[in-house]
Amino acid sequence: MRSLNLHGTLKAILCSGAILAAAAVTTAPVLLPAPAYAQASSVRFIVNDVAITSTDIDRRVALLRLMGRSGNLRDIASKEMIDQVLRQQEMARLRVTPPDEQVNQAYENFARSNKLTTAQMDQILNEAGVGRDHFKSFIRTQIGWGRVLQARNQSSGSLSEQEVVARILQQGGKKPSTTEYTLQQFIFVVPAAERGRIMGQRKSQAQAMRNRVRGCENSHELARSQLDVTVRDLGRFLAPQLPPDWKDQIEKTKAGSATAIKETERGVEFIVVCSTRQVSDDYVARLVFQSQQQNDKSAEKLSEEVMAELRKRARIVRR
Structure with a gap:
């Protein structure tokens, strides 16, 4: 089975909020047969009144396989789908809505980076049991989540005047430029x-x-x-x-x-x-120090912290 180059790309999405080109994969695609588990769907989780079905989890398991992931894929897929719903709900609360044009362009760029046409990409995803719509929903969530993290970083990264003065004194009284x-x-x-x-x-x-x-x-x-x-x-x-x-x-x-x-x-x-x-002035000093403070906290770490908050507040029922 062909493994699409996803891992590095997804990390970049999380950090920047934008889809970046993944390194090309040169091995010939080997398509999986349609999955045998594509049967009647049933609800597996309810997250803040939003249902996650067995089909949702099946499709995420198939995507994890394409990513070359190992381990208990059903448990990993269940966790990822719960997190995706929580992220989508936070995006809705903050009115973060990546436009269809951006999602479609990201999909095309991703196909091109793997030396595929969009039609070939559609076929691989469908035959593997992922489906284009599931993958596009995944892309949309990654883009939107990156914007949520940027907004959170900006709102939580401001320094007080006392903190700015303290940092200036640490630098020998010289304001940064x-x-x-x-x-x-x-x-x-x-x-x-x-x-x-x-x-x-x-x-x-x-x-x-x-x-x-x-x-x-x-x-x-x-x-x-x-x-x-x-x-x-x-x-x-x-x-x-x-x-x-x-x-x-x-x-x-x-x-x-x-x-x-x-x-x-x-x-x-x-x-x-x-x-x-x-x-170089007071505003610049505050901005530079704030930027340094934000860079100290990686997007990955911030994402983990925000997700922990969302999970703590969420109502998650397993069926």
Whole structure:
């Protein structure tokens, strides 16, 4: 049986809230026969009035097999399905709803990273007993849960004035400084229905325009030379505030230059670093120290803590 490269990708989803490409798997796919246990479904757990059926657990067992997991897969699958329901309920409470377009794009990216078409991916999942819908629900939950963790981290990571002063004194009374970036974003729009047909062409156009960028003075004029290109003036960002998906690239890009192009749910994008400068004041000190505090707590550890809270409050009935 073929094992899809899931583990590293799922860890990345949890940490960032976005689907990242997994390393390609080069072994030929071997499809499982339709599972013999696909019979009448019955309720196995009720989590805060939401039912988890035997079919749900069967499908998760099949997914675990594709992931190459070992151990008592039914127990692992039961726990994962309970956790998934709890996560979905917390997402609903916080109104975190990853759009269908993002989930579909993540699914396509995942198939491509395993050197599969989406049709081949559908077939493998169906024949293995997972099903496309179950896997997409899994993806949607992972994306949304990443956003829940980001919101939780931001709300719990603020420092009091006394804590900021204490940290400044620890550094010999010197306030920390950070880089302030002024940014613009180019978006080469690709409609969802046209992605397969024109994505390559739009990437070439975006790369050609990126090569012509010399700062932000003529950005809007450049954009008018192409159809369906949007330029957004993003304004100023301190280094700890940079968008996570772009942070590494922005920090490596010199003022007046552009990041590498990136395929996104909107189409093809790149960001121009208009200017940079070093800043240091009370707000910067608080922001830098807060960022350091948040980095001390990994997303994985935070996820475990939040899940423990949700399980403690939950009503979980086993049938």
